[in-house]
Amino acid sequence: MPSADLFLQYIVAGMMLGALYTVMALGITFIYSIMKMINWSMGEFYMIGSYLQYIFVIYVLGVKYWYLGVLVSAVSVFILGCILEPVVIRPMFGGFVERRTEYATVVTIALMLALRSAAYVLGGPYQRNPQTNLPRLTLGELTIPGERAVAFAGAIIAIALFYGFLRFTWFGLALRAAAQNRVAIQTAGVNIRRLDQLAFGIGVALAGVAGALLAPVFLVYPTNGAITTMKGFEIIIIAGLGSIPGALLGGLILGLVEALCSVLLSPGFQHAYGFLLVLALLLVRPYGLFGEREREV
Amino acid sequence: MSYLDVHEVTAGYQPGIDVLQGLSLQAESGAFVAIIGPNGAGKSTLLRTIFGLLHPHRGRITLDGLDITMQSPHKIKQLGVGFIPQGINIAPHLTVEENLKLGAWTFRSNARLVRQRLDEIYTRFPVLAERRRVRATELSGGQARLLSIARELMSEPCLLLVDEPTAGLAPHLAEHIYELLSSIHQRSGSTIVLVDQHMEAAIAIADYVYLLALGQIKAHGPSETFTPTRVRELIQASLLGV
Numbered sequence: 001m002p003s004a005d006l007f008l009q010y011i012v013a014g015m016m017l018g019a020l021y022t023v024m025a026l027g028i029t030f031i032y033s034i035m036k037m038i039n040w041s042m043g044e045f046y047m048i049g050s051y052l053q054y055i056f057v058i059y060v061l062g063v064k065y066w067y068l069g070v071l072v073s074a075v076s077v078f079i080l081g082c083i084l085e086p087v088v089i090r091p092m093f094g095g096f097v098e099r100r101t102e103y104a105t106v107v108t109i110a111l112m113l114a115l116r117s118a119a120y121v122l123g124g125p126y127q128r129n130p131q132t133n134l135p136r137l138t139l140g141e142l143t144i145p146g147e148r149a150v151a152f153a154g155a156i157i158a159i160a161l162f163y164g165f166l167r168f169t170w171f172g173l174a175l176r177a178a179a180q181n182r183v184a185i186q187t188a189g190v191n192i193r194r195l196d197q198l199a200f201g202i203g204v205a206l207a208g209v210a211g212a213l214l215a216p217v218f219l220v221y222p223t224n225g226a227i228t229t230m231k232g233f234e235i236i237i238i239a240g241l242g243s244i245p246g247a248l249l250g251g252l253i254l255g256l257v258e259a260l261c262s263v264l265l266s267p268g269f270q271h272a273y274g275f276l277l278v279l280a281l282l283l284v285r286p287y288g289l290f291g292e293r294e295r296e297v
Numbered sequence: 298m299s300y301l302d303v304h305e306v307t308a309g310y311q312p313g314i315d316v317l318q319g320l321s322l323q324a325e326s327g328a329f330v331a332i333i334g335p336n337g338a339g340k341s342t343l344l345r346t347i348f349g350l351l352h353p354h355r356g357r358i359t360l361d362g363l364d365i366t367m368q369s370p371h372k373i374k375q376l377g378v379g380f381i382p383q384g385i386n387i388a389p390h391l392t393v394e395e396n397l398k399l400g401a402w403t404f405r406s407n408a409r410l411v412r413q414r415l416d417e418i419y420t421r422f423p424v425l426a427e428r429r430r431v432r433a434t435e436l437s438g439g440q441a442r443l444l445s446i447a448r449e450l451m452s453e454p455c456l457l458l459v460d461e462p463t464a465g466l467a468p469h470l471a472e473h474i475y476e477l478l479s480s481i482h483q484r485s486g487s488t489i490v491l492v493d494q495h496m497e498a499a500i501a502i503a504d505y506v507y508l509l510a511l512g513q514i515k516a517h518g519p520s521e522t523f524t525p526t527r528v529r530e531l532i533q534a535s536l537l538g539v
Binding site: 170173174176177180181183184185186187188189190191192193 | 348350369370371374375379380381382386387388389390391395396398399400402403405448449452
């Protein structure tokens with residue numbers, strides 16, 4: 001039987017990672033809510049966020065200002081998303097595209113391959129580490145690596161800002177409405193193309209934030225977004241596609257399940273526990289905990 | 298020149314299939330125009346095309362002399378056009394007040410005006426005032442329809458396009474909606490273009506009537522010329538392709 005300290009340490013670690021996976025899941029489910037499409041290239045925006053963090057910390061800002069790197073990375077990924085959306089995604093909504101889901105799947109997978117290949121060409125297959133100057137955090141008997149604690153805090157701030165934006169701004173109101181009725185938002189006079197662009201930018205920026213925050217933990221390399229993206233999709237299956245409150249709870253559940261199973265069973269199968277949870281949930285509640293019956297942002 | 302001029306417009310949802318087939322229609326400023334016709338005539342498609350949700354393949358649409366043929370809905374909205382589509386046009390999980398605020402999108406930077414219009418709407422629709430913090434999904438069908446209309450009134454449109462406002466409503470609620478549309482027309486002087494399956498009721502409140510069938514205008518004229526007998530004959534002739 002593991003000691004109480006070890007048990008607590010795993011739970012805290014699980015919850016911290018769960019919060020970061022939630023940021024990723026929020027990005028995926030947010031884009032889906034507004035644009036009714038799954039962006040399969042989310043992991044690559046995570047990867048870009050992590051590379052930008054590395055570049056800003058190592059070559060521009062220095063280790064001391066790593067937190068500014070997170071902000072600049074997020075803004076940069078947001079701008080990149082806003083630039084790519086009209087080129088790659090928008091044709092889906094124009095003309096007579098009948099199979100929008102298939103279109104979105106094909107173009108975002110193509111985008112994933114293009115961005116990943118670009119990372120290999122520009123940065124090589126090497127793992128890089130954007131260092132931080134953060135000391136270990138001690139809470140009683142519990143010690144937490146500084147970069148993990150800060151990544152968790154950053155995730156909470158990102159989620160809070162995202163929530164505040166949706167809840168208290170005009171564009172947030174328009175985005176929440178667009179998730180429920182795209183015609184109603186157009187008859188209100190909202191430019192739906194700009195709103196889609198904004199939604200895509202915000203969605204991928206959330207992935208970029210996760211990438212930047214987790215860069216010192218999981219390092220920086222061309223395929224580093226794969227695991228986090230997979231976790232994001234696991235959370236969405238647990239929560240139900242399109243539910244943002246569900247994504248928050250789903251991230252917590254996934255993080256706790258992985259942590260508890262790791263300490264009680266074996267840490268070697270950490271990633272498998274999430275999959276087993278997803279499989280079990282698909283058997284009893286295939287639409288997820290909050291799916292379809294309540295879809296809103 | 299008419300306030301709204303739809304000139305030989307051809308439009309449809311699929312390539313090669315035109316729902317509107319060279320349709321022309323005019324509405325004078327301050328007029329109340331009813332568009333009637335059998336199912337599949339293209340009535341709703343016409344309103345969607347005027348509002349820019351569907352772009353015509355051919356033809357021209359002008360509003361007060363300005364060409365709006367290929368404009369996006371948000372641009373057309375900025376010109377003072379409101380559109381109440383068929384069914385309930387609200388965001389169900391937003392509160393009543395949030396839905397109404399969306400109607401103020403085009404002047405959202407003017408917080409005082411937004412508040413003033415909200416107060417006006419609440420005075421006019423006390424039932425919405427009572428339920429302002431309630432999610433729209435909790436409203437009854439009639440209340441939700443009122444909210445759809447009230448939301449459009451927030452922007453005080455010069456031209457209001459209304460598609461089947463009473464479809465699926467109980468007769469007494471439908472009557473209330475017609476009274477409401479009539480009072481909007483009288484009070485604000487807006488031009489109203491109403492598409493309705495309830496032909497008698499639509500003709501009764503309109504000044505001018507267009508009868509559509511198979512994407513074309515089959516008859517038009519002052520509403521008093523559309524007697525029940527004539528309407529029946531026109532519809533029969535349209536359905537039989539005469």
